[in-house]
Amino acid sequence: MTFPLVPWPTSVVLLESAGAPADAPVEVVTEQGHGEEGYALRIEAGAVVIRASSPAGVFYARQTLAQLAGPDELPAVDIRDRPRFAHRGMMLDVARHFHPVSTVEAVIDRAASLKLNVLHLHLTDDHGWRLELRSHPELAQSASGTSVGGDPGGHYSIDDYMHIVEYAAARHMTVVPEFDLPGHTHAIGLSHPELLAEPVITDHIREITETYGGGGLPEQGVPYTALAVGFSSFQADAEGLETFLREVLGEIAALTPGPYLHIGGDEALGTDPADYRRMVELATRIVAEADKTPVTWHEAGVADLPPGTVGQYWGFRRPSLEGGEEGGEDARRARSFAERGGRVVLSPADAVYLDMKHEADSRLGLVWADGPTSLARSYDWDPATVVPGLAEEAILGVEACMWTETIRTPADVDEMMFPRVASAAEAAWSERAGSPERTWESFRERVAGLGDRWEAAGIGFHRSAGVDWR
């Protein structure tokens, strides 16, 4: 019998004795030896005992308990559990479509129930600047009125942001804020045209604009609402760029208790390569000087980044299929972070991009990452075999990404997040080898069992093919 546990624990032993009633009191014992996030959970003869070395461990034991608590009694089991990776994340893009604090809270609750511990907020993009800063209130004021397709916009006040950070912390999640640069910066040009280059309009951008609609071609000083990427850029020589970056990155660093600050660095297709390197080097240096660890998308691996900078890989889950044993350029750039003493967060786009369509005829989602992405495919990969030559110690963790070009409402978020986020959670937490339950066959059964729990929690998940949803 397989319990509906996701992510699957390090070890699960069935006990001979009776279990416990679903509402049995829980005894919590704090003791050494379970690691920063691990725990032991023993259910036996009417008693439930959690042992852990930290509040996070107790919290994760309670998530496991919640998954075990069906309509009947709790089974008699002895569970030992600790995560494989330290960084287990979910990214939410609040720039393409703004999502209010209540949706962010729901995402935190849902992610934490699967033992994720990082919420990466993509706060800025061509479409909007979603955080009102004291140093630069004009950014949110001028560039948060709309979303993709001309949908309503919005932004967070500093109090909202602090609330999100605290709400996440109470659920053992760290917020990683991202200000994306030097591309994805069109929104900044609404109040600071002097910092931006003229939009670079390629045939590709014309094509996307015509195919997907949602607005016209990018125009400096006009809010952007269509779907193209890669046309905007800071000007490396703009007077005031360094001061601007120091003020903006300094303020978000001061507001953020967590150790990381993400500066983007993706898809700067219209930026001269030398200028690109200078700008990501400047931004990461400013972050390091503010005593935060910089995080960038893997493209920035070409630059001379501060030691310890974390790279976020968003290539495909098997780059070796295209690039041979060493993988292609994406893999090479990802490895460069490890060579500098940093680590890598894996977000293979053809597996854990939650904005890819589930099926070819899905209402929501994109398909560029070899989509549609089935639940089976989102599960079928292992962190150790994504970037060839990247040692297990160099992998900081796994992050599922929800870009929101097509994702507008809380129900949309649920439908795209579930069940595929469960695949990412298991890749991030569970051991690769050793457990016979780390298979698609086991996962599809366990996820089916969780469907009831999700429904009871009001989560409108997608009924993915390949799972016998009850």
Ligand code: TNX
């Ligand atoms: C690529 S992956 C992007 C985003 C888009 C996303 C849509 C990455 C770092 N950048 O700008 O929103 O594709 O799937």
